[in-house]
Amino acid sequence: MPPPSPTCALGPPFVTPLVKRGDSELDAHGKEALNFQISMLIYNVVAAVFCLILVGFVFLAVLWVLNAVFVIIASIQASEGKFYRYPITIRFIQ
Secondary structure: EEEEEEEHHHHHHHHHHHHHHOOOOHHHHHHHHHHHHHHHHHHHHHHHHHHHOOHHHHHHHHHHHHHHHHHHHHHHHHOOOOOOOEEEOOOOOO
16 A cells, blocks of 8 residues: 555645634644645655655655654644644745
8 A cells, every 4th residue: 555645644734624613823833834845845856856866765764654653752742732743844934
């Protein structure tokens, strides 16, 4: 079974602000998650280009593992009421 697409994680950060408007903590978590997923999408596109020269396959595998680990860590931190800043994230949305 192929690993899930990195774009499938872009949905929740877009939907969450529509459900609970006015919650600044939820807004901050959503922006951080959205920035992380956009960054991961960019990194995956770059890795896909490098797959043409057979180097990107390792990079893709590392990105998928990092994506899963960072999302799990962020979920645990958020459930405890703590804010989590994803590493390797380009912050497009402030």
